[in-house]
Amino acid sequence: MRFIGKTALITGGGGVIGKATARLLHKEGANVVLVDHAPAALEPIAAELGATRMLTLVADVTKADDCRAYAGKAQGTFGPIDIFFNNAGIEGPSAPMAEFPEDEFARVMAVNVTGVFLGLKYVLPVMRHGGSVIITSSTAGLRGAANFTAYTASKHAVVGLMRTAAVENARRGIRVNTIHPAMVDSEMMRRIERTRQGNKSLDEVQQEFRNRIPLGRYLKPEEIADTVAHLASDASAMVTGTQVLVDGGSML
Template sequence: MRLENKVAIITGAGGDIGRATALRFAEEGCRIAVADIREEAGAHTVDLIKENGGQAFFVRTDVTSPEDIENMVNVTIDTFGKLDILFNNAGVNIDESKIPDVSLSDWQRVMDINLNGVFLGMKYAIPKMESGSAIVNTASIAGIKGQKLLSAYTASKSSVIALTKAASTEFGRENIRVNAIAPGVIDTDMVEDWKNSNKWSALSTANALRRVGKATEIANAVLFLSSDEASFITGETLIIDGGTLNL
């Protein structure tokens, strides 16, 4: 198995991509700390892993809280004895609006979760990780190409890409790899509102493959970057968008 004897923390593991990744990791022999602010959703992910014979536990985590993040790391090591993989996946978006109409509270909330949550995850996890460990941060193609009416989300995800590059150079000598993923439109709860809009038909086919991505397809990419198969890859952002940026 590709992650046999490995231990991973996955934030936002109660959501679609986090849950799919947690299940995929568990299939490959990884023990999982399921971190999420939503207790019921996180507990459900743990139940699914255990039903399939995997090992996991839930730790309630608000990724904007340094205390919660530090506790998340410490509890994982206390439970499983080590930490090999960190998937900084928790994220949010806000309703579309032009920059002058974005409230300061909405802007700060997106930055606190999408960017600061990634920073805090690495801040507290890296000192406890050993040579051969891997970190994957969730960015977005919006952070590469820019997305009108989603300025806070775009800025946060672009910053995640830059932070990933910085971290990879800082810890490469310690053989701790840091990469990011940049999904396109993926069939998750985050796009539910779009499905009811008149632009969904265009959004759902706006790529070379002419379809929406699946959470399991993101999970497989994260698995690759977290595994020894990607042992010579660091500081990169893997675009998973069905060819959206090529159009």
């Protein structure tokens, strides 16, 4: 029960990582505020966790008014924020850079970069001294990823936002870090697999992806949640400005 009396705000709360993190933090005593653009994505987790210490909010993270509103509503309901999991993101299409659609590039950057920036802009002022911010990046935020121009650029960009926020907020005792998962067993991964399938079977494509991970399998959303909880806890009190790999060895 590491988080009794603390409040956690999670964007991308309707996705598998957001839901897994919500379950864990709520189980360990936190008030949990889940934000997602799709009401239907929030309904199952809201029903699962119940009304106690739980709030769901619908917001578009690319819009300043929505981000200001979710930060204010979370603070107004539970008080200052202790944990901000700045997690909302999309992968966008798969295409070589010279063929990548400009409108899709702008869409991915709006969600993955502007959304993270706006979250920091409006949540940091309502965070408690000693709080923790965790931003979801990717192994693609540490290296190139062919055919994922916008996703790769966006996941590199949030590292810059993290470092700036870590420096600016250190005097308040607020820690800011990025996490960098490898491939997670999720619907996002199913979409990526389909783009690579061609004449291969789905099993063959999945095995090719698994072969890139020395530990030999996709990550579970719960394993990402465990890392988020560690960074949110007092056990990482001196960890800030850091890129934390959760990758099964894929960056070796």
